[in-house]
Amino acid sequence: DAGVTQSPTHLIKTRGQQVTLRCSPKSGHDTVSWYQQALGQGPQFIFQYYEEEERQRGNFPDRFSGHQFPNYSSELNVNALLLGDSALYLCASSLYRANTGELFFGEGSRLTVL
Amino acid sequence: DQQVKQNSPSLSVQEGRISILNCDYTNSMFDYFLWYKKYPAEGPTFLISISSIKDKNEDGRFTVFLNKSAKHLSLHIVPSQPGDSAVYFCAASERSYIPTFGRGTSLIVHP
Numbered sequence: 001d002a003g004v005t006q007s008p009t010h011l012i013k014t015r016g017q018q019v020t021l022r023c024s025p026k027s028g029h030d031t032v033s034w035y036q037q038a039l040g041q042g043p044q045f046i047f048q049y050y051e052e053e054e055r056q057r058g059n060f061p062d063r064f065s066g067h068q069f070p071n072y073s074s075e076l077n078v079n080a081l082l083l084g085d086s087a088l089y090l091c092a093s094s095l096y097r098a099n100t101g102e103l104f105f106g107e108g109s110r111l112t113v114l
Numbered sequence: 115d116q117q118v119k120q121n122s123p124s125l126s127v128q129e130g131r132i133s134i135l136n137c138d139y140t141n142s143m144f145d146y147f148l149w150y151k152k153y154p155a156e157g158p159t160f161l162i163s164i165s166s167i168k169d170k171n172e173d174g175r176f177t178v179f180l181n182k183s184a185k186h187l188s189l190h191i192v193p194s195q196p197g198d199s200a201v202y203f204c205a206a207s208e209r210s211y212i213p214t215f216g217r218g219t220s221l222i223v224h225p
Contacts, residue, residue: 004157033212042118042203042215043158056212090157094211101146101207105157 002027004106006091012112013081021076021109025093031055032074033103034066035090043090049074050096078111086113117141118206120216127223133191135219137204140185144206148213149178149189152201161202162189194223 005024013019025032031050035043045058049068068074072093078085088110092103119138127133135149145166150158164171164178164187171178177190191198201220205213 035215040123040217042120042205042217045212045214048212058212092157098211100163101148101205101211101213102160102163103158103213105150105159107155107157 004091004093004104006089006106006109008109009107010110010112012114014114015081015083017081017113018077018079019081019111021078021089021091021111022073023076023091023093023106024073025091026104029093029095029104030072031094031096032068032072033092033094034074034076035092035105036060037088037090037108039087046076081113083113086111116216117144118204118214118216120202120204120219122219123217124220124222127194127221129196129223129225130193133189133194133198133221133223135189135191135202135204135221137187137189137216138185139187139206141206141208141214142185143208144214145209146207146211146213147178147180147187148205148207149176150203150205150215152203152218158203191221194221196223196225199223 033048034046037043047057052068088108091106148163149161152158201218204216207213
């Protein structure tokens, strides 16, 4: 039973560039949420996708966008990268109807912006 | 404005003793509370949860206590083991089930 997988695990970009991170949810899950974890902070909610639509969004600018595909996998795109976007980006999957807040996380993609 | 606060960034405990990790929240609409554990280079993993209709939930060595009037919850680990050394995140959610996380407490259990 495959858990949540994310790619790439590490990447380095420069200011102004764009990045795409990818996530495959745990088998049987239909909902993907993205979190940003800066150093010394807890995970901060970016947005959640279900049925290929953004269902909820946290306090992040429009530079952060996403997509969910028919197979439930998801992408997180960040445009016009800033130094402050350097963080661990976590993907979490869940079952929409479970309605418990219990999430299954991937290992994350560590983004460094220079 | 942090809605979920973990005011102790770190905690050091001797193996076999009790570890108590604390968490406070400000949003009275939160009705579901979770603890996650995170090892280095891994994503957080769900540990234990409690609904607001309860004041205690136990799972093996892990017990979570909820004091709604104080908006406070705690995680007790008894007995603590070196393998419990990790960062512990407290999280809370409303019925929208998007959990809000605290900053985490780093637990070190010494052999």
